[in-house]
């Protein structure tokens with residue numbers, strides 16, 4: 825009801841892919857555009873593809889990774905979800921559409937730089953080797 829008063833129809837087409845209703849369910853689980861972002865992050869982090877219907881938090885917490893690796897991966901995916909939501913709003917409000925590969929590059933750059941800023945000075949060898957393998961800057 826509140827969205828309708830703001831001129832936003834819950835039954836509108838997805839502004840990112842045009843192939844579904846503009847719902848959170850679609851945006852974060854079924855949208856082709858969002859899938860390209862999430863798959864791109866998965867590839868850059870050298871992870872196996874996950875089913876978005878199961879939830880990223882559940883998937884990451886179920887891995888046998890170090891706490892640092894879990895935290896960094898979770899942070900990067902949360903940034904990805906945030907940027908997908910932000911991009912949807914940019915299209916709605918500003919009419920500014922970015923191709924998924926452009927948004928993916930921006931997410932990679934800003935999250936990698938942020939993660940480097942907050943990394944502890946002493947990493948375990950295992951975490952250090954893993955961190956050097958992620959490719960977020962291309």
Ligand SMILES: [Zn+2]
Nearest residue numbers: 838841855856
């Ligand atoms: Zn969509």
